[in-house]
Amino acid sequence: MTLLQLEKVSRRYPIGNPVFGLRSFLTAVDQVSLEVRKGETTGVVGESGCGKSTTGRLALGLEQADSGHVLFEDKQLAAADTREWRAKRQRMQLVYQDTLAALDRRMTIGDLIAEPLVIHDIGDRASRQQRVLDLLYAVGLSEHHRALYPHQLSGGQRQRVVLARALAPSPSLLVCDEPVSALDVSVQAQIVNLLVDLQQELGLGILFISHDLRVVRHVSDRIVVMYLGQVVEHGRADTVIDQPMHPYTQALVSAMPKLPGGFDHYLPLPGEPPSPTERPSGCPFHPRCHLAKDICRQTQPELLPLGPERRVSCHLVSNP
Amino acid sequence: MQKKSRIDLPTLFASLWLCLMLLIAAAAPLIAPHDITAMDLRDRLSPPFGFGGTTVHLFGSDDLGRDVASRLYYSIRTSLLIAFGATVISVVVGTAIGFLAAYFRGLVEHFLLLLIDVQASLPFLIVALAMLAFFGNSLPLFVGLMGLYGWERNARLARGLALAAGAQGYAGATRQLGAHPLRIYLRHILPNSAATLLVAATVTFPEIILVESGLSFLGLGVQPPMTSLGVMVGTGREYITRAPWMLLSPSIVIVLTAVAVSVVGDFLRDKLDPTLK
Numbered sequence: 358m359t360l361l362q363l364e365k366v367s368r369r370y371p372i373g374n375p376v377f378g379l380r381s382f383l384t385a386v387d388q389v390s391l392e393v394r395k396g397e398t399t400g401v402v403g404e405s406g407c408g409k410s411t412t413g414r415l416a417l418g419l420e421q422a423d424s425g426h427v428l429f430e431d432k433q434l435a436a437a438d439t440r441e442w443r444a445k446r447q448r449m450q451l452v453y454q455d456t457l458a459a460l461d462r463r464m465t466i467g468d469l470i471a472e473p474l475v476i477h478d479i480g481d482r483a484s485r486q487q488r489v490l491d492l493l494y495a496v497g498l499s500e501h502h503r504a505l506y507p508h509q510l511s512g513g514q515r516q517r518v519v520l521a522r523a524l525a526p527s528p529s530l531l532v533c534d535e536p537v538s539a540l541d542v543s544v545q546a547q548i549v550n551l552l553v554d555l556q557q558e559l560g561l562g563i564l565f566i567s568h569d570l571r572v573v574r575h576v577s578d579r580i581v582v583m584y585l586g587q588v589v590e591h592g593r594a595d596t597v598i599d600q601p602m603h604p605y606t607q608a609l610v611s612a613m614p615k616l617p618g619g620f621d622h623y624l625p626l627p628g629e630p631p632s633p634t635e636r637p638s639g640c641p642f643h644p645r646c647h648l649a650k651d652i653c654r655q656t657q658p659e660l661l662p663l664g665p666e667r668r669v670s671c672h673l674v675s676n677p
Numbered sequence: 678m679q680k681k682s683r684i685d686l687p688t689l690f691a692s693l694w695l696c697l698m699l700l701i702a703a704a705a706p707l708i709a710p711h712d713i714t715a716m717d718l719r720d721r722l723s724p725p726f727g728f729g730g731t732t733v734h735l736f737g738s739d740d741l742g743r744d745v746a747s748r749l750y751y752s753i754r755t756s757l758l759i760a761f762g763a764t765v766i767s768v769v770v771g772t773a774i775g776f777l778a779a780y781f782r783g784l785v786e787h788f789l790l791l792l793i794d795v796q797a798s799l800p801f802l803i804v805a806l807a808m809l810a811f812f813g814n815s816l817p818l819f820v821g822l823m824g825l826y827g828w829e830r831n832a833r834l835a836r837g838l839a840l841a842a843g844a845q846g847y848a849g850a851t852r853q854l855g856a857h858p859l860r861i862y863l864r865h866i867l868p869n870s871a872a873t874l875l876v877a878a879t880v881t882f883p884e885i886i887l888v889e890s891g892l893s894f895l896g897l898g899v900q901p902p903m904t905s906l907g908v909m910v911g912t913g914r915e916y917i918t919r920a921p922w923m924l925l926s927p928s929i930v931i932v933l934t935a936v937a938v939s940v941v942g943d944f945l946r947d948k949l950d951p952t953l954k
Binding site: 417419438442443444445446447450451453455458459460461462463472473476477506508522526 | 850950
């Protein structure tokens with residue numbers, strides 16, 4: 358069952374000076390389509406600045422799409438900061454990367470976890486206390502953490518608190534924006550496994566945004582690879598990682614460390630990702646692509662289906 | 678981790694002083710030995726007890742033979758009332774306007790910022806003189822007018838704090854949870870800004886005492902027969918060489934109270950911040 362569906366969603370930000378008619382637009386997210394099913398995880402990977410986080414915010418309705426539709430449980434999202442939108446927050450929650458910033462440092466962990474319950478008027482005082490306690494245990498913390506303040510916890514513990522807070526109103530969709538990027542590798546593994554366990558237990562749909570292919574592969578059923586605001590490859594997690602089709606995905610996958618023996622065929626990507634304000638002509642990836650041909654420089658490839666649940670946006674793959 | 682916070686010596690003295698002031702303000706009619714308007718022309722400008730004076734006038738008497746101690750107690754009462762009332766108004770109004778500007782952005786924000794700039798560019802004394810000339814003088818009006826003092830600074834500060842809080846994660850995170858903006862502002866941004874606003878208030882407080890003194894000195898503040906610290910300093914100024922106690926006793930009260938308020942404010946700021954425990 359499809360929980361969340363993005364249909365050709367775009368988001369542009371105005372930049373430059375609006376007074377002298379020099380206003381131009383930065384397209385952060387360009388015609389992105391993806392879906393998250395109930396109980397499954399869709400991973401979004403890409404370099405910094407490729408529009409991953411904006412996609413997550415669009416999915417939650419924290420930002421309005423300039424074009425396209427965001428459907429949550431088959432209904433279009435209400436405009437941000439309206440009553441319906443606020444009520445909907447209960448069903449969809451965000452897990453943050455910067456946990457110290459996301460938690461109000463003047464509130465205790467117990468109050469922080471109880472806050473979504475208070476906001477959505479769930480239960481009474483006693484049942485909220487019980488729920489907070491259940492959530493603390495569910496994310497691997499204990500009762501004594503309830504009276505502590507965020508700065509008294511470690512990064513991994515804080516991430517657990519953020520997770521507990523997101524789970525408090527029993528959402529059906531979780532958007533995880535780089536939830537483990539700020540953590541040590543060993544703690545990353547704990548949090549990721551916790552997430553997977555909780556998903557199985559609660560049947561959550563998760564949109565998992567990360568730049569770390571290893572983590573995304575571990576948690577995801579489906580993977581969306583983004584480059585410069587566009588989806589360049591989409592498919593089942595194992596097929597995308599094991600048989601990447603798009604040259605960009607191939608480069609990303611080749612940069613994943615493997616045990617034992619390090620990198621197999623490391624394909625270094627020359628240069629920096631281009632600025633979204635100066636979008637290259639044709640395929641946005643062609644200046645860095647070692648296979649680029651004339652057609653890549655002139656026309657933009659479309660995201661074409663290629664086998665079941667597989668879509669790739671590359672001239673060389675669709676008509677070699 | 679929960680270290681027991683100890684009160685240091687300056688804070689102790691400052692809070693004792695403030696308690697004493699509040700006590701005097703509350704109990705002025707009970708502890709004043711004389712009526713504040715009772716004149717004794719044969720006993721004019723008598724020095725305080727211990728400086729050649731008698732226990733009849735503990736802090737001496739003024740140019741009309743009125744008891745300085747009694748007048749001081751009543752002055753503390755008036756001045757504290759004005760200063761506390763006005764500080765509260767100034768901080769509340771300023772914070773509300775600052776938060777509104779930060780919340781609405783756009784046209785509303787520009788309008789409020791314009792208002793702030795207008796207030797900041799007008800000397801407050803001129804505004805106060807004009808208002809008092811138009812509306813006459815009464816204590817509630819005077820407190821309200823003093824409340825206009827410094828609101829624009831507090832408004833700027835509150836707006837900046839709210840914008841900074843919005844840029845930090847927790848305000849956005851609470852919005853994402855589905856909280857009403859009122860909740861975000863009152864339950865999250867306000868407590869997080871409280872420390873800074875409190876310090877701003879402790880700066881505003883002595884300034885209001887000084888402005889009140891200035892206006893009273895000009896004859897536009899507290900009207901006789903009522904008395905305030907400013908009125909006392911104003912009249913005492915003329916006798917500074919012959920009877921310095923007339924000026925010194927209210928001045929010492931002003932200085933000590935101003936210092937005490939800022940010391941206690943600092944202490945409260947640290948106390949309110951759980952990360953500093």
